[in-house]
Amino acid sequence: MMKPLNTPITxxxxxxxxxxxxxxxxxxxxxxxxxxxxAIVALSARRADQLAIVAAPYSNASVVPFDVTDTEAWPAALTNVLERLxxxxxxxxxxxxYDPTHSWQIDIEQAEKSFDLNVVSVYRGLSVIVPQLLAQGHGGVSLIASISGYTGLPRALIYGATKAALQNLCETLYFELAPKGLAVYLINPGFVQTPMTSANDFEMPGLMTPEAAACAIMLGFERGHFEIRFPKAFSLALRVISMLPDRLRFALLHKTTGM
Ligand SMILES: NC(=O)c1ccc[n+]([C@@H]2O[C@H](COP(=O)([O-])OP(=O)(O)OC[C@H]3O[C@@H](n4cnc5c(N)ncnc54)[C@H](OP(=O)(O)O)[C@@H]3O)[C@@H](O)[C@H]2O)c1
Known part of the structure; x- marks a missing residue:
């Protein structure tokens, strides 16, 4: 059997x-x-009250609220997390x-905000996290992208492009950091029923619960995968479609999305 790309978390x-x-x-x-x-987990996001609700039942949880789009907040958040962990x-x-957008509806402010949050904030985070992990000599980083980053899809004009950026970024991270002993994971979820997808007015193939998504992510870490994608059948189908010749790929996507 082939060795996993990351050391399995057993x-x-x-x-x-x-x-x-x-x-x-x-x-x-x-x-x-x-x-x-x-696990001992530090939970971050902007809404401290929501984080407190998630953390409440657990003595091994702590909350470190901050806004990831605030470059200056990252070093303080890291210090805060290190004090706890x-x-x-x-x-x-x-x-x-996620701002569902067609090609004829481009809103520059939305595009800027999406790239700033979905992509630039990841660079903000990496700029403080990678030096910390390298100094420790161990640890891993994982980015949550999306299977919508595999190929252009209707309504994903901005979101899909931000997630494709993360997929490419994550590959570079793996190339550069794995030889230095760090783990790098690319998480590509399919459709999951969350506040982000609640306004979708189209059928979401393979829709999963957040709990099932969490299970799939844990399993991916435990197996030492680089790419953790789910649900199995739908994500594999889209991956395969993304590798087809252009003419065939566009025809298939038109047919399956009805657009
Ligand atoms: N749901 C899906 O079908 C699906 C599919 C593929 C990929 N994904 C990806 O999975 C991840 C989680 O998505 P989800 O569906 O669980 O969406 P969600 O429920 O809307 O969660 C988004 C999270 O991001 C936090 N966040 C947003 N802006 C922030 C900011 N400026 N600073 C700090 N935290 C911020 C939110 O917390 P606050 O509002 O409290 O800050 C929230 O915790 C995302 O990367 C998403 O793109 C989701």
């Missing part, structure tokens, strides 16, 4: 995890799964926004 007991985007949806469910499995074994960056 036990969560005492693992120190910083989860950014933990106040709702996939992040909140993942925080609960990690805490139940025995000591060191960091795993960082999960999942804060994002």
């Amino acid at each position: 036990s969560w007991t005492g693992k120190r995890v910083w989860l950014v985007g933990a106040s709702s949806g996939i992040g909140a469910a993942l925080a609960q799964a990690l805490l139940q499995a025995g 000591g060191q960091i074994d795993l960082v999960i960056l999942g804060a994002a926004r």
Whole structure:
């Protein structure tokens, strides 16, 4: 059997995890799964009250609220997390926004805000996290992208492009950081029922609960995967479609999305 790209996480007991985007949806469910499995988790997002609700049942949880778009807030947040965790074994960056947009509806402010939050904030985070992990000599970083980053899709004019950027960024991170002993994970969810997708007025194939998404992410870490994608069948189908010749790919996507 081939060796996994990252060292499998075989036990969560005492693992120190910083989860950014933990106040709702996939992040909140993942925080609960990690805490139940025995990890020590620092939960971040802007809404301190929501983070407190997620953390409340657990003595191994702490909250570090901040706005990821505030460059100056990152070093203070890292210091705060280190005071609580000591060191960091795993960082999960999942804060994002989704503005469904067609090509004929471009709103520059929305585009700027989406790229600033979904992409630039990841660079903001990495600029403080990577030096910390390298200084520790161990640890991992994971980015939550999306299967919508695989290929252009209707309504994903801005969001899909931000997630494609993260997929490319994550590959570079793996190339550069794995040889230095760090783990790098690319998480590509399909549709998950969260506040982010609640306004979608179209059928979402393979729609999952946040809890099922959290399970799939935990399994991916435990298996040492680089790319953690789910649900299995739908995400694989879109991956395969994305690799087809252009003519075939566009025809198939027109047919399957009805657009
Ligand atoms: N749901 C899906 O179908 C789906 C599919 C593929 C990928 N994803 C990705 O999965 C991740 C989680 O999405 P979700 O569906 O769980 O959405 P969600 O429930 O809307 O969660 C988004 C999280 O990001 C945080 N956030 C937003 N702006 C922030 C800011 N400026 N600073 C700090 N935190 C901020 C939110 O907390 P506050 O509002 O408290 O700040 C919240 O915790 C995202 O990266 C998303 O793109 C979701």
